[in-house]
Amino acid sequence: xxxxxQSSRYLVKRTGEKVFLECVxxxxxxxxxxxxxxxxxxxxxxxFSYDVKMKxxxxxxxxxxxxxxxxxxxxxxxxxxxxxxxxxYLCASISSTYEQFFGPGTRLTVL
Amino acid sequence: xxxxxxxxxxxxxxxxxxxxxTCSFPSSNFYALHWYRWETAKSPEALFVMTLNGxxxxxxxxxxxxxxxxGYSYLYIKGSQPEDSATYLCxxxxxxxxxxxxxxTRLTIIP
Numbered sequence: 001x002x003x004x005x006q007s008s009r010y011l012v013k014r015t016g017e018k019v020f021l022e023c024v025x026x027x028x029x030x031x032x033x034x035x036x037x038x039x040x041x042x043x044x045x046x047x048f049s050y051d052v053k054m055k056x057x058x059x060x061x062x063x064x065x066x067x068x069x070x071x072x073x074x075x076x077x078x079x080x081x082x083x084x085x086x087x088x089y090l091c092a093s094i095s096s097t098y099e100q101f102f103g104p105g106t107r108l109t110v111l
Numbered sequence: 112x113x114x115x116x117x118x119x120x121x122x123x124x125x126x127x128x129x130x131x132x133t134c135s136f137p138s139s140n141f142y143a144l145h146w147y148r149w150e151t152a153k154s155p156e157a158l159f160v161m162t163l164n165g166x167x168x169x170x171x172x173x174x175x176x177x178x179x180x181x182g183y184s185y186l187y188i189k190g191s192q193p194e195d196s197a198t199y200l201c202x203x204x205x206x207x208x209x210x211x212x213x214x215x216t217r218l219t220i221i222p
Contacts, residue, residue: 042214043200058209090155098143098204102154
């Protein structure tokens with residue numbers, strides 16, 4: 001059974017804290033993605049990675065960075081969390097037939 | 112940013128009735144069109160990946176059609192059941208392995 005897992009389902013952080021969201025996939029996929037989902041805005045791409053140590057900005061990268069040290073793991077980093085980063089964060093990886101597999105999501109609240 | 116639009120935004124359908132909704136996308140540089148079902152508290156789940164103009168895909172009571180020349184896809188649900196309640200997302204792939212998602216159609220089936 002293919003799987004994408006995320007480190008936390010719910011997270012509450014304070015403004016200014018550094019936040020790490022971890023994502024692991026066990027399908028040996030090369031491409032991995034981080035999205036955020038906000039009401040009325042759909043899924044928006046933050047960053048993606050097509051190989052270890054490679055990263056590309058998505059549509060809304062400001063305030064975020066990423067790390068891909070191993071093929072199976074793709075981390076999203078909020079260097080200094082702000083209240084406008086309160087959102088649902090979804091990680092995904094993509095197969096060779098371009099089907100995306102999503103993790104369960106992390107609902108982050110920044111106070 | 113590519114424009115992928117879904118309509119309607121939300122829909123209430125009586126159990127047993129059939130329904131359909133629309134995804135429109137840029138007709139140039141088409142590579143693939145994805146449909147996902149996203150149930151509350153779960154990960155988005157891939158329904159269809161469509162690549163050819165005129166493609167029709169079917170999974171149980173759910174089917175989808177694709178018109179790449181005019182840039183639209185329809186998703187049909189026949190004989191709606193309560194378990195069909197979910198948000199249905201479409202996503203457009205332009206060929207650079209980055210999906211652009213629509214904002215979704217939120218479907219509620221009324222028993």
